[in-house]
Amino acid sequence: MVPLADYLVLSAVVFALGLYAVLTRRNGVAILMGIELMLNAANINLVAFNKYAAPGAVQGHIFALIVITLAACEAAVGLALVLAAYRSLETIHVDEINVMRW
Amino acid sequence: MTGEAIAFYALAAVILVSGLVVVSSPNIVHSAVALVPAFLGITGIYILLGAEFVAGIQVLIYAGAITVLLLFVIMLTEGGTGLRLQQRNEQGPVGASVAVAIAVLLIAGVTHTTWGRGAGTLPAYTPGAIGQSFLGTNLLAFEGTSIVLLVSLIGAVIIARKEE
Amino acid sequence: MSWSHELWRAIEGTVLIFSGVAVLAAMFGVLLERKISGWMQSRLGPKHVGPQGLLQTIADTIKLLQKENIVPRNADATIFASAVLVVPLAALLDYVVIPFGTTRFGPLIFRDLNIGVLYFAATSSLVVVGILMAGWGSNNKYALVGGLRSASQMVSYEIPMGLALITVALLAGSLSTVKIVAAQARWWYAVEQPLAFLIFLTAAVAEVNRVPFDLVEAESELVAGYFSEYTGMRFALFQLGEYGEMFAMAAMAVTLFLGGWRGPVLPPVLWFVIKLYALIFVFIWVRWTYPRFRIDQLLNFAWKVLIPVGLANLVATAFFVMVVRR
Numbered sequence: 001m002v003p004l005a006d007y008l009v010l011s012a013v014v015f016a017l018g019l020y021a022v023l024t025r026r027n028g029v030a031i032l033m034g035i036e037l038m039l040n041a042a043n044i045n046l047v048a049f050n051k052y053a054a055p056g057a058v059q060g061h062i063f064a065l066i067v068i069t070l071a072a073c074e075a076a077v078g079l080a081l082v083l084a085a086y087r088s089l090e091t092i093h094v095d096e097i098n099v100m101r102w
Numbered sequence: 103m104t105g106e107a108i109a110f111y112a113l114a115a116v117i118l119v120s121g122l123v124v125v126s127s128p129n130i131v132h133s134a135v136a137l138v139p140a141f142l143g144i145t146g147i148y149i150l151l152g153a154e155f156v157a158g159i160q161v162l163i164y165a166g167a168i169t170v171l172l173l174f175v176i177m178l179t180e181g182g183t184g185l186r187l188q189q190r191n192e193q194g195p196v197g198a199s200v201a202v203a204i205a206v207l208l209i210a211g212v213t214h215t216t217w218g219r220g221a222g223t224l225p226a227y228t229p230g231a232i233g234q235s236f237l238g239t240n241l242l243a244f245e246g247t248s249i250v251l252l253v254s255l256i257g258a259v260i261i262a263r264k265e266e
Numbered sequence: 267m268s269w270s271h272e273l274w275r276a277i278e279g280t281v282l283i284f285s286g287v288a289v290l291a292a293m294f295g296v297l298l299e300r301k302i303s304g305w306m307q308s309r310l311g312p313k314h315v316g317p318q319g320l321l322q323t324i325a326d327t328i329k330l331l332q333k334e335n336i337v338p339r340n341a342d343a344t345i346f347a348s349a350v351l352v353v354p355l356a357a358l359l360d361y362v363v364i365p366f367g368t369t370r371f372g373p374l375i376f377r378d379l380n381i382g383v384l385y386f387a388a389t390s391s392l393v394v395v396g397i398l399m400a401g402w403g404s405n406n407k408y409a410l411v412g413g414l415r416s417a418s419q420m421v422s423y424e425i426p427m428g429l430a431l432i433t434v435a436l437l438a439g440s441l442s443t444v445k446i447v448a449a450q451a452r453w454w455y456a457v458e459q460p461l462a463f464l465i466f467l468t469a470a471v472a473e474v475n476r477v478p479f480d481l482v483e484a485e486s487e488l489v490a491g492y493f494s495e496y497t498g499m500r501f502a503l504f505q506l507g508e509y510g511e512m513f514a515m516a517a518m519a520v521t522l523f524l525g526g527w528r529g530p531v532l533p534p535v536l537w538f539v540i541k542l543y544a545l546i547f548v549f550i551w552v553r554w555t556y557p558r559f560r561i562d563q564l565l566n567f568a569w570k571v572l573i574p575v576g577l578a579n580l581v582a583t584a585f586f587v588m589v590v591r592r
Contacts, residue, residue, distance in 0.1 A: 001104075001106065002106055002107055002110045004217045005212050005213050005217070006110065006114075007110075007147070007151070008208075008212040009209050009212060009213070010114050010118075010147070012204075012205050012208035012212065013118060013121075013205055013209075014117060014118075014121055015204070015205070016201040016202065016205035016208075017121040017122065017201070018121075018125070019197075019200070019201045019204060020125050020198060021125035023193060023196075023197030023200060023201065024193055024194050024197035024198070025125070027130055029130060029134070029172060029175055029176055029179070030125075030130060030133060033124055033125075033133060033134065033137060033172065034124075034125060036137070036164070036168060037121060040140075040144050040164070043144075043156075043160075044144060044147055044148075047147075047148055047151050047153045048151055050153070050224075051151045051152055051224065052217065052219060053218065053219070053220045054220045055220050055221070055222045055223055055224050056220065056221065056222025056223070056224075057222075058224075058225065058228065058231045058232050058235050059235075059240075060153075061153050061155065061156050061228065061232055062235055062236065062240050062243070064153070065156060065159060065232070066243055066247050068156075068159060068160065068163055069163075069247050069250075069251060070247065070250065071164075071168070072163055072167065072168060072251075073250055073251055073254035073255075074254070075168050075171060075172070076171065076254055076255070077254050077258050077261070079171055079172065079174075079175045079258075079262075080257070080258040080261040080262035081261060082179065083175060083178065083179065083261075083262045084261050084262060086178075086179040087264075092179050104269070105268065105269025105270075106269075109269070129342070131342065132342075132344065132345070135345060135348070135395070135399060138352075138392075138395055154379070154380065154381050155381055155384070157381075158381045158384035158385055158388050159384070161388035161389070161391075161392070162384065162387055162388040165388075165391075165392060165395065166388060166391025166392055166394065166395070166424075167391065167421070170394050170395060170398060170417060170421060173402075173417075174398075174414070177398075177402060177410070177414065227380055227440075228380075229380070229381060229441055
């Protein structure tokens with residue numbers, strides 16, 4: 001049986017990849033992709049703990065399903081914002097969206 | 103090497119390689135398309151962990167809907183025409199070191215803890231158990247999530263609407 | 267079971283499904299389409315190649331195989347080539363959960379997943395990513411528009427399809443296709459749930475981009491939609507994916523609504539095949555009878571008609587199951 005630590009290490013690496021994308025990419029959509037990777041890493045953690053630490057209940061699965069649902073909501077609203085920003089500012093590179101600064 | 107270990111390492115390799123393409127490809131359409139193997143690899147991990155219903159929902163929602171949404175927005179905004187522009191901002195090294203530091207911290211913490219094993223087994227028919235739980239102990243979370251979905255649906259439609 | 271045994275079984279199943287679909291769906295499907303459309307238009311279909319034109323599709327495939335593989339100049343070659351893999355793959359993955367019959371060793375199904383119906387909905391939604399990749403990778407504005415329209419159509423019609431699937435799963439008490447067929451011992455679900463049956467058939471026709479919902483690939487509208495720029499073997503693979511998906515939808519409709527392989531005298535697999543080809547005949551008949559919808563008409567139809575009706579049907583069925591059957 002694969003030890004629990006392996007799943008947690010995988011999740012940590014995917015989280016770090018998502019974090020790198022959020023911190024260093026200029027494109028708004030690429031930042032949202034990094035956020036999705038981070039949410040998936042959290043989900044792997046939840047489901048892995050459900051199987052290894054609390055196998056009698058499905059609490060981890062419930063939590064993971066709710067996280068998936070909320071990630072879908074947040075992706076929808078975030079992408080709507082990117083579209084609206086593109087329409088009025090003609091760019092989606094987040095370092096060029098600085099019109100509210102003086 | 104048991105079959106489970108081979109499956110786990112193969113899936114982890116798929117996830118990490120596609121994840122690297124997602125976060126470091128200069129072509130944003132390649133990044134979005136590389137999300138699909140990453141999500142399918144994570145689906146495989148869920149199946150290894152016995153979470154079949156979550157695996158089905160992951161394919162349906164992540165690989166089938168969120169990826170499509172991302173591709174739509176890429177194609178409706180400047181998308182691939184920004185290919186030759188720089189896709190990384192000036193915080194490249196700092197961001198990489200922060201990400202690596204967090205990964206190292208988490209991995210060190212995880213591998214040096216002894217994790218206890220819980221008792222019991224996963225229910226054989228997980229959709230039924232999840233359904234009972236959603237309408238039983240987790241009813242509040244279920245209803246709250248439905249309200250959040252409704253609000254975000256209406257909000258996304260209003261934000262993205264063309265000003266007439 | 268050891269993992270090498272499982273791997274071997276998976277490879278066997280893949281080869282079987284691919285060759286089965288290639289022969290039954292692609293070959294016979296295309297031929298049936300041309301023959302039946304010919305008879306409905308008072309002409310004969312293909313009749314020169316082979317007896318009664320039966321080998322026509324083989325001749326077509328050989329013709330396509332020897333054509334040149336053209337990649338447009340400024341197209342994104344990686345995405346252009348990988349799109350061809352995604353669409354048939356998603357179509358072939360649908361066949362894993364369909365019970366073709368029953369033997370004394372158990373149901374004749376590749377894998378009786380206990381989330382069978384959910385798996386089917388999930389793999390049908392993977393086709394959309396392939397279509398978007400094909401539309402984008404062709405570097406052609408007609409292909410791009412066709413791809414975007416086709417993707418929005420398929421995403422919109424997944425919801426009524428899912429509602430119809432949930433209604434049937436609610437009645438049978440399980441998401442497993444084998445249990446759903448077993449639960450139809452007395453009446454078919456097409457009799458108990460005619461509305462869900464019609465909704466599923468309509469959504470299935472829209473998911474496969476067939477008339478009356480085929481604006482995205484009609485020759486008079488967008489050349490060939492998202493696969494305008496594909497030639498030779500790649501075009502053949504797209505056609506395989508499209509016909510394979512049509513047969514998968516029909517097979518799922520037979521499993522969920524028409525009692526699967528159940529029938530009195532003949533062997534189960536024969537009943538399945540008869541019902542499957544009856545539904546395929548209905549699909550082809552609808553294609554050559556109706557004109558096509560505009561894109562805004564078909565999206566309105568999905569969101570404003572099919573989804574409310576499907577939801578109302580689901581609520582009524584849930585009420586029935588909880589209150590009346592108790």
